[in-house]
Structures are given as C-alpha cells and as structure tokens.
Amino acid sequence: MSYGAIIGIAVAVIVVLWFIAAYNSLVRGRNGYKNAFAQIDVQLRRRYDLIPNLVNTVKGYAKHERETMEAVIAARNAAVAAAEGAGRTPGEPGAMKSLASAESGLAGALSRLLVTVERYPNLKADGNFARLQEELTATENKVAYARQAFNDAVTEYNTKRESFPVTIVSGLFGFKAAELLPEEKSEVREAPKVAF
C-alpha cells in the first residue's frame, strides 16, 4: 500500500469520527434544552402548591384583607388550569398564551398580597410566615432560574447547531433551531406602589 493511500484512509477515518462526535454533541444539546423545559414545569407546580399555605397563614392575622387573599386563590386556580391545559398540548400557541397570561395574573396578585403583608408587623414577625415567605421567594427564584437555564441551554444548542463546520451535520440530519422563552411581561415587573 502506498503512503498516499494510508494517509487518505487515516483522513477519512478522522472525518467519520468527527461526524459522529458532532452528531452526538447535537443530540446532547437538544436533549439538554428539552430537559430544561421540563424543569420549568416542575418549579411552576411547586409554586402552585405553596400558595394555599401562604394564604392560610396570612388569613390568621389579616382578617380584613379577604379580597386580596381571594384574588390570589382565584388567580392560582386559573394558573393551575392553564398549566394543565398547556400540558395536554405542549407548544400549541393558544395554550401557551393562556398559560403566560394566567401566570402573570398570579404574579400580580401575589405581589399585591405581599405588599399588604407589610402593614401587619405581627404577621411579619411570625416564624411560620417567615418560613413560608422564604419558600415562596425560593420558588419564584427557581421558576426564574429554570426559565433562564432553559434559555441558556437553547442558546448553547443553537450556537453549536449554527457554527461551522457542525452546521453540515445539522443540515444533513435535520436538527432544527430551538426557540427561546420570551420574557414574562406583566405588571409585576413594575415596582408595586405602596401607599402610606
């Protein structure tokens, strides 16, 4: 066998190995962002489960704030329903939209409740409430980080998919671009106005 033939075969083997590595890397990236999307749902559920406890604790101290508390419970139930609807038809635009708006409604109601709580120093000093508030903060953070982690995973995957030379493999094997989650646009983004 001539040197040329040996080198040719070696190069061919290297190219094939690279193709395999690139393909597997894309598969890992795609599964990565799918997994990250599922995480968001997990955190949303935790938040829904936490809210009734919070409202009950507040009820004990702030009997005059019934409207605020009922608004929170109503918003929570609406969000649960929307989440279940979205779970049945994931990715479908109508279901996604109603989930997004139910979520922002819930965030707004919660924020109003927490502002109300500021007026009840006894409630704030209550150990139970402090723990619940911490849990709520943690849950809100986890939902936010889950969304962020999903967006990071999508960005990594898309960058990998689009860079040269991996883009050859993406085109050949039909790896599609993934969509980022849009920012939550709701009135809770504005600082709640506290009236003294």
Place this chain on the structure above:
Amino acid sequence: MASFIYYQEQARKRTGLLILLFALSVLGIGAALWLVAEAAVYYADGSAEAALAWHPSWRLFGYVLAGELAVVGLVSLSKFFSFSSGGAAVAESMGAREITGNPSSLEEQQLLNVVEEMSIAARIPAPRVFIMDDEPSINAFAAGSNTGDAAVAVTAGALRAFNREELQAVIGHEFSHIVNGDMRMNMKIISVLAGVMILSFLGRMAMCMARDSLLLQRGRRSSKGKDNGQSVAFAILAAGAAVWLAGLAGLFFGQIIQAAVSRQREFLADASSVQFTRNPMAMASALKKIGGVSRNRIRNAHGDEYAHLFFTAGIASIFATHPPLEERISRFDPAFNGEYPDMDEVLSVDDDGQDSDDDDTFEEEEE
C-alpha cells in the same frame, strides 16, 4: 464594563495558554538535561576537533526526554490516583457540619434553597451542603472532582454577613468551580509538579551517592582503576547536579504557572456566577464585604493546604492563588472607589480574628 461572557472566554483562553506554557516548561527540563548530556559526551572525548564537529543528536534527546517523561509520568499518575475524590471528605476534614433536609434555622433553610436555585441555573445536581460553624471569617469553598460527589461549604461568618443575593453570588462562584472542573485541573497540575519534584530529588540522591563514593576513594590509594572510578563518580555528580537544578527550576516556574492558572479560574468563577445569577452587583457587593473584614483568615489547620479551593485568599503576589480583590470588584462595579464597608462590627470579630460574640443571635445586615 464587559459582559460575563467576555470574561469567561478570556479566562478560558488564558488558561489554555498557561497549560501550554506548563507543558513546554516540562519539555524544557528535558531539553536542558539533553544539553548537559551532550556536553558530557563530548567532555569524555576531550578533543577540539570533536567539539567543532558537534551536531545535535536527536537520539540522545529522545533518550533523555523519554527518561524524564517516564519518571515524571509515573509519579504523576500515582499521585493523581491517590487523591480522594470525595468532596464531602474534604469538607469534613475542615470541621464543617452538613445540613440536610431538616435545617435548624431560617438561615440554614435559605442556604439550602440558594444551593438548589444555583443547581437549577447551573444545570447540575445539587451538591451536599456544609457549614463551618467555627469560622467567623467570610469564606466559602467547593470540593470534589466531579458533579456526582461534590460538596459546597460556607463559613458561619459568611452566613451572618451576606444577604440572600450575595449568598447566591458566592454559591454561584463555587458552583462554577464544580461545573468547570477546576478541582480536577488543579489535581493534574499538582500531580505533574510532584513528578518533577521526584525527578529533582533523584538528581540530588545521585549527587549524594557520587559524593560519598568520591570521599571513599580519596581514602584509599589504589593505583589500578583509580582514575576510572573517579571520572565515573564525577560524571554522576555532574549529571545529578544537572537533574537536581533543572528540576528545581521546573518546579519554580511550574508553581508560578499553577498560581496563574488558579487566578484565571477564579476570574472564570466570578464571571460564571454572574451568568447563573445575572446579578453582577451582588457579586461586587459580596466581594466588598469580604474586603471590609480586617483579618479574614481561616482558623482551621487545613486552611492553607486548601487555600486554592476557597473563595478568597490574602496575599497578592506572583504565587497568589486568587486575583486581587480590587480587580475582581471593578469588573462588576466599574464605579468602585476602593472603600470597603466595615464588617468587623457585623461579625463581632476583634483584632486577632477571634469571635468575641459568644451569643448566637443572628444580626441581619439591612441593605
């Protein structure tokens, strides 16, 4: 102010260059030894014509390099495998207490939550969480060679001093060490340096043996084979000296490179923390609080041994494992004016770093 992505890329590129430099310096030892070997070969010959006709012998270079790599390689591998991989073991050896699902205070619950939040943002499983109760200084570390057995620890002082956001920033920084494999990288560097050290030691041993042999021969006055014995002994003495000195030089430059790599990984960890939290001010604020403690030493005896694992360390020099605090702060708060908040009050720490407040009341720092 540049983005965290820019800082991450910069740190990764610089790490790559430093590792290359490290590899070159190990090869450099080989090259130095080869030159000495060439000199020895022609010294034996002694004539001027031989010196003028000299050309590099690649074969000799190959032998010398193979010998060096064999010694360094064997020692490195055995040292690398001797490292215990358990992060929890390291944490426990530092006297830290693990907190699990039943935290005893709101602070501990917060810490557990913050660690969980960062695991979600970093997309790795949550590590085990420890608190160093007896440390009033502000610090944190991560240990463990892979994400499966990682552990993260914070000092009692850190829990007292930081608010929730700052705690997130510091935990995020530690997570970066886990995610980016910084512990493993350091173990590899240490292993290679151990190999170089043994090489140097072998040279020293050869010198001692040769010296002893020469002293013995001085005592005896035999006429036969005396010159041969002495030349051989001198040759071994010279070769041993060369190996010893080359090894020392390699160690010296190797440790400088090791420290430089550690500093780049710290910058990477700061930037990655901001990637996870998206909150640069929290990182700047946490670093400022650390700057505000007059004596921030770790009291535990193992503190120095594990200095490279901690969030911050004192000295700023070519051998420093951490970059200067001011530079770290300025990356995330360009308007930083060099003034640190006075943290000694909050931590109730007096001049010699002892915790003067025996009472366990939690003093919250209001922002």
